[in-house]
Amino acid sequence: MRWLPAWPGRAAARSGGRPARRRRLPRPARWGVLGVAVLVTAVAVAYLTPAFAVRTVRVEGAAAVPEDAVRAELGVPDGLSMLRIDTTAMAARVASIPKISTARVQRVFPGTVLVTVRERTPVLWFTGPGGAHLVDAEAVEYAVEPAPPGVPELAAAGATPATRQAAVTVLTALPPALAAEVAKVEARSASDIVLTLRDGRTVLWGGAEDAARKAAVVGPLLTRDGTIFDVSSPNLVTVR
Numbered sequence: 001m002r003w004l005p006a007w008p009g010r011a012a013a014r015s016g017g018r019p020a021r022r023r024r025l026p027r028p029a030r031w032g033v034l035g036v037a038v039l040v041t042a043v044a045v046a047y048l049t050p051a052f053a054v055r056t057v058r059v060e061g062a063a064a065v066p067e068d069a070v071r072a073e074l075g076v077p078d079g080l081s082m083l084r085i086d087t088t089a090m091a092a093r094v095a096s097i098p099k100i101s102t103a104r105v106q107r108v109f110p111g112t113v114l115v116t117v118r119e120r121t122p123v124l125w126f127t128g129p130g131g132a133h134l135v136d137a138e139a140v141e142y143a144v145e146p147a148p149p150g151v152p153e154l155a156a157a158g159a160t161p162a163t164r165q166a167a168v169t170v171l172t173a174l175p176p177a178l179a180a181e182v183a184k185v186e187a188r189s190a191s192d193i194v195l196t197l198r199d200g201r202t203v204l205w206g207g208a209e210d211a212a213r214k215a216a217v218v219g220p221l222l223t224r225d226g227t228i229f230d231v232s233s234p235n236l237v238t239v240r
Contacts, residue, residue, distance in 0.1 A: 087106065101140075
C-alpha cells in the first residue's frame with residue numbers, strides 16, 4: 001500500500017475545512033523592523049539630499065587672521081551634506097595657516113559648520129631677512145612683521161631653533177610681572193642666556209634648566225641694590 005503526501009488542501013480538509021493561517025511576526029518585532037526602515041530612510045535623506053547641506057560657516061577666535069582665509073582653507077563644497085564633511089581634515093587645513101596654533105571644526109545641525117581657532121601670539125622677536133620675525137610660546141617662528149609693543153627682542157647668533165627654544169623656556173618661566181619688564185633676551189647659546197630689563201639691569205640666567213627654581217629666586221634677588229644679578233646657579237646667587 002502506498003501512502004500519498006498530504007497536500008495543503010487535504011490537510012485543511014482533515015482539520016475541518018479551514019485554510020492554514022500564515023504566521024505573523026510578533027508586534028515588537030514588527031515595530032523594530034519599521035524603526036530600522038525609518039532610520040535607514042532618514043540617514044539616506046540626510047546623506048544624499050540637500051536637507052542637511054552646509055548653509056553657514058561660523059569662525060570664532062580669529063583676529064589677526066582674516067575669516068576669508070580660514071574659509072578658504074576650510075574648503076566646504078557647496079551643497080555638501082553635514083554628514084559627509086571631514087572635520088578632521090578641515091581642521092588640519094585651517095591649522096596649517098602660519099598664524100593659527102590650533103583649529104577645531106564642529107557640526108552644528110541642521111546646517112552650520114563651526115570653526116574655533118587659537119591664534120599664535122608673539123613672546124619674542126628677532127631680526128632676520130625681511131624684518132622682525134615673530135616667535136610664539138611654542139618657539140615657532142610664524143610671521144615676518146613688526147612686533148607688537150612690549151614684546152622683547154631676541155638677540156641671538158643666527159636665532160637657531162635651539163636658542164629660540166631656550167629663550168622661550170626662560171621667558172615663559174618668569175612671573176608675568178617680571179616677564180613684562182624684560183626688554184631683551186640675549187642667547188649667546190642655549191646654555192648662556194642673559195635678560196636685559198627695561199630699567200637697564202641685567203640678569204645672568206645661564207641655561208634653560210632649573211627655570212622654575214631660577215624664576216623663584218630672581219624676584220627677591222631683584223629687590224637688592226645692584227645692576228647685575230646672577231641666577232645661573234640658583235643655589236648660589238650673586239649681585240654686583
